[in-house]
Amino acid sequence: MANHRLCLTSxxxxxxxxxxxxxxxxxxxxxxxxxxxxxxxxxLASLSWEFLTAKPSNQGRSGGIGPILVSTSLIxxxxxxxxxxxxxxxxxxxxxxxxxxxWYGRLVRRSLDVLAGIPSIVFGLFGTxxxxxxxxxxxxxxxxxxxxxxxxxxxxxxxxxxxxxxxPQEYRLAAASxxxxxxxxxxxxxxxxxxxxxxxGFILGLGRAIAETAALLFTSGYVDRMPExxxxxxxxxxxxxYDLAMNVSGGNQNAYGSALVLLLLLLIINGSASWVxxxxxQSRIIQA
Amino acid sequence: xxxxxxxxxxxxxxxxxxFVAGAITLLIAIFIVAESLPALRHVGVxxxxxxxxxxxxxxxxxGTFNLVPMLAGTLFxxxxxxxxxxxxxxxxxxxxxxxxxxxxxxxxRRFLELLAGIPSVVFGFWGLVVVVPIINQIHPPGQSVLAxxxxxxxxxxxxxxxxxxxxxxxxPADYHRAAASxxxxxxxxxxxxxxxxxKSGLFTGVxxxxxxxxxxxxxxxxxxxxxxxxxxxxxxxxxxxTANIALEMAYALGxxxxxxxxxxxxxxxxxxxxxxxxxxxxxxxIYG
Numbered sequence: 001m002a003n004h005r006l007c008l009t010s011x012x013x014x015x016x017x018x019x020x021x022x023x024x025x026x027x028x029x030x031x032x033x034x035x036x037x038x039x040x041x042x043x044l045a046s047l048s049w050e051f052l053t054a055k056p057s058n059q060g061r062s063g064g065i066g067p068i069l070v071s072t073s074l075i076x077x078x079x080x081x082x083x084x085x086x087x088x089x090x091x092x093x094x095x096x097x098x099x100x101x102x103w104y105g106r107l108v109r110r111s112l113d114v115l116a117g118i119p120s121i122v123f124g125l126f127g128t129x130x131x132x133x134x135x136x137x138x139x140x141x142x143x144x145x146x147x148x149x150x151x152x153x154x155x156x157x158x159x160x161x162x163x164x165x166x167x168p169q170e171y172r173l174a175a176a177s178x179x180x181x182x183x184x185x186x187x188x189x190x191x192x193x194x195x196x197x198x199x200x201g202f203i204l205g206l207g208r209a210i211a212e213t214a215a216l217l218f219t220s221g222y223v224d225r226m227p228e229x230x231x232x233x234x235x236x237x238x239x240x241x242y243d244l245a246m247n248v249s250g251g252n253q254n255a256y257g258s259a260l261v262l263l264l265l266l267l268i269i270n271g272s273a274s275w276v277x278x279x280x281x282q283s284r285i286i287q288a
Numbered sequence: 289x290x291x292x293x294x295x296x297x298x299x300x301x302x303x304x305x306x307f308v309a310g311a312i313t314l315l316i317a318i319f320i321v322a323e324s325l326p327a328l329r330h331v332g333v334x335x336x337x338x339x340x341x342x343x344x345x346x347x348x349x350x351g352t353f354n355l356v357p358m359l360a361g362t363l364f365x366x367x368x369x370x371x372x373x374x375x376x377x378x379x380x381x382x383x384x385x386x387x388x389x390x391x392x393x394x395x396x397r398r399f400l401e402l403l404a405g406i407p408s409v410v411f412g413f414w415g416l417v418v419v420v421p422i423i424n425q426i427h428p429p430g431q432s433v434l435a436x437x438x439x440x441x442x443x444x445x446x447x448x449x450x451x452x453x454x455x456x457x458x459x460p461a462d463y464h465r466a467a468a469s470x471x472x473x474x475x476x477x478x479x480x481x482x483x484x485x486x487k488s489g490l491f492t493g494v495x496x497x498x499x500x501x502x503x504x505x506x507x508x509x510x511x512x513x514x515x516x517x518x519x520x521x522x523x524x525x526x527x528x529x530t531a532n533i534a535l536e537m538a539y540a541l542g543x544x545x546x547x548x549x550x551x552x553x554x555x556x557x558x559x560x561x562x563x564x565x566x567x568x569x570x571x572x573x574i575y576g
Contacts, residue, residue: 017475018387025383025396028376028449031442032403035414089305097299104303108310115313117496117563118556119503121530125552126316128537129323150312157309183298211407214505214530218537238409242506245413252417259410266405274401 036263042253043260051257056224059248060240065258067226071141071234072210074227075220078145079209083152084202090153091160091201092186096172116154120214123151127219142230144220151215152205159204163197164190196276203273207266213238237262317556324553327353327546336550342516342532346542353547355554360518361433361526365508366501368437369444374494376441377448382478384449385456397453404446412510415439420511427523431513434522439507444497451496455489456482488569495566499559505530529555 054064090108098105127147137143167190175185191198213236221233222243235243241258244251330348336355345351380400384393419438424430459482467477483490505528513525514535527535533548540548 011473014473014475017478021379021383021387024376024379025388028380028445029396029399032399032446035406035411035418035442038418039410039414086305086308089302090309093299093302093306097302104306108306111310111313113567114560114563115316117499117503117559118313118316119505119530119559121503121505121533122316122320122552122556122559125323125533125537125549126319129319130315134319150316153309153312181295183294186298207405211405211409213407213409214534217534238407238506241409241413242510245416246510255413259413262407262410266407267402270402270405274398 039256039259039263042256043263046253046257047260051254052261055226056240056254059251060224060244060254061248061251062254065237065240065254065261067224068235068237068240068258069261071220071227072236074141074230074234075145075148075216075236076206076209078142078230079148079152080202080206082146083149083156083205086149087153087156087201087205088160088198091157091164094157095161095164096182096186096190112154112157115150116158120151120212123147123215124218126150127215132219137231139219139221139223139233140231141220141227141234144216144234144236145230147215147219148209148212151212152208155208156201156205159201160194160198163194163201166197167193196279199276200273203269203276207269207273210262210265210269211238212236213242217242237265320549320553320556323546323549325546327543327550330543331547336547344536344540344544344547346544348543351544355529355532355551357516357518358527358529358532358551359554361512362502362528362530364433364519364526365436365440365512365528366498368433369440369501370494370498372437372441373445373448373497377445377493378452378490380445380449381452381456384453386474386478386482397450400446400449400453404450406443408443408504408507409510411439411443412507415507415511423523429513429523429525431511431525432523433512433519433526436508436512436526436528437522439511440501440504443504443507444501447500448493448497451493452486452490455486455493458489459485492566492570495562495569499562499566502558502562503530503555505534509534 051064052069053066055066056068057063090112094105094108124147127143127150131137131143131146132139135143137146171189171193172185175189180189216236216239220236220239222235222239223233224235224240225232227234237258241255241262244255244258327348331353336353339352339354341352342354342357343352380396384396384400388396415435415438420430420435422430423432423435463481463485464477467481472480508528509531512528512531514527514531515525516527516532517524519526529551532551536544537548
């Protein structure tokens with residue numbers, strides 16, 4: 001985004017305002033750099049292959065985070081596996097098949113707006129009643145993943161909808177004029193063209209899910225053993241950090257290590273999202 | 289003929305997806321209300337605001353269920369963190385858009401995007417090991433309203449800055465040119481033209497982030513001290529509605545558990561009104 005100087009004249013008020021803004025902006029950055037450096041510096045001490053693969057021992061004070069990484073990936077797998085088809089389906093319906101004014105589309109959109117604002121702890125409450133008790137899953141990776149799936153749906157749907165909306169209207173008109181059914185034009189034309197946008201939505205949803213703690217506390221539980229099935233309780237990386245910091249005295253070192261791993265995972269996720277988005281902007285043509 | 293029936297399946301499949309997505313909000317509301325009902329019936333709505341303290345029990349008549357301290361804690365911490373993050377967030381956005389050289393602005397913005405994705409549990413952990421000890425030296429016990437305000441303010445700052453940046457980008461370029469042609473200085477243009485015309489966008493961002501501050505659990509829980517008593521100074525500990533649920537859900541039974549769902553219901557109601565409020569404000573924007 002180009003930076004625009006608004007005008008050339010300036011007086012003492014201008015210089016004071018500019019100075020204050022520079023100082024405030026620098027202060028903000030300084031605090032964040034402090035935060036990240038202290039996590040990186042302390043976390044690097046525990047980071048090793050051993051730490052990533054070993055079992056936690058002594059309540060997590062020593063040992064590694066192997067089973068926790070496995071549980072985390074299983075929770076994410078369930079979450080994205082369930083939310084992706086539902087989210088994509090809803091996004092296609094909202095973007096392609098529903099005029100903005102239609103009552104059904106309006107209702108779904110309104111309901112998603114509310115869903116996006118609900119605090120994660122309330123999702124946790126809902127998950128513990130609905131998935132753990134009513135559907136009988138107990139504290140399990142499955143219940144945790146499903147709770148997260150509900151949580152990431154709004155962001156997933158919104159970004160996928162944007163991805164679909166950015167496909168030029170000519171494609172739809174051309175397909176319609178050739179008499180191609182809407183199903184085929186969707187599968188062969190619109191979805192391939194929208195893939196980068198959909199991918200960004202997927203990655204953002206993943207980032208949201210991996211950062212979540214509160215919704216998992218009483219849905220997927222605290223158990224730090226290697227999970228044997230989706231119905232086992234499994235501890236996510238975020239819950240592990242929380243537990244080490246709050247409930248285990250002397251757990252700080254491994255909490256630093258786990259926090260660093262979490263930040264690195266997020267960096268990878270965010271990095272790939274912006275990489276995809278950039279590629280998308282550079283070449284908005286389809287190779288279908 | 290066959291291709292129309294294929295489309296028919298597709299549309300109904302998509303409608304089913306959207307139905308599931310839309311129904312989640314309703315399901316959450318229904319289950320939270322249903323689980324709150326026992327406490328609302330046994331304890332009564334009034335006692336949640338008039339009881340002497342929060343010492344809940346499995347049986348309604350043996351415990352006290354005052355939620356006002358948590359409500360007060362939530363409001364204090366939310367107000368403080370929003371009051372802290374808003375000026376810095378808007379300053380960061382102004383810096384990015386009008387003051388920084390474009391190379392710095394680009395890096396600054398990328399960095400803000402990254403920071404917006406840092407998990408709350410990492411903020412909470414950093415607050416616990418770095419900020420709380422510092423506050424403890426000034427005025428024990430360190431785990432306090434102040435710590436929660438600082439950490440939460442830090443957490444919502446990047447998103448406020450990004451939303452403010454987007455709102456500033458939306459101000460029509462004509463306004464800049466008109467201000468420049470009147471010979472207004474840069475700061476006068478920002479104060480007199482840019483900020484007023486971006487007002488509704490800025491407000492929407494702040495309100496949405498207030499919602500996030502109210503709904504945040506882990507970051508606050510880890511640094512606020514969690515004593516269910518109305519705090520009288522910045523250095524006293526406080527408990528929020530979200531922390532109340534997260535701390536006690538693991539062992540709560542009967543009416544106590546149901547009382548925690550009432551806490552969730554209260555959160556739900558606050559958030560829904562905020563979302564409605566944000567929507568109402570963003571409708572009144574003066575530019576496209």
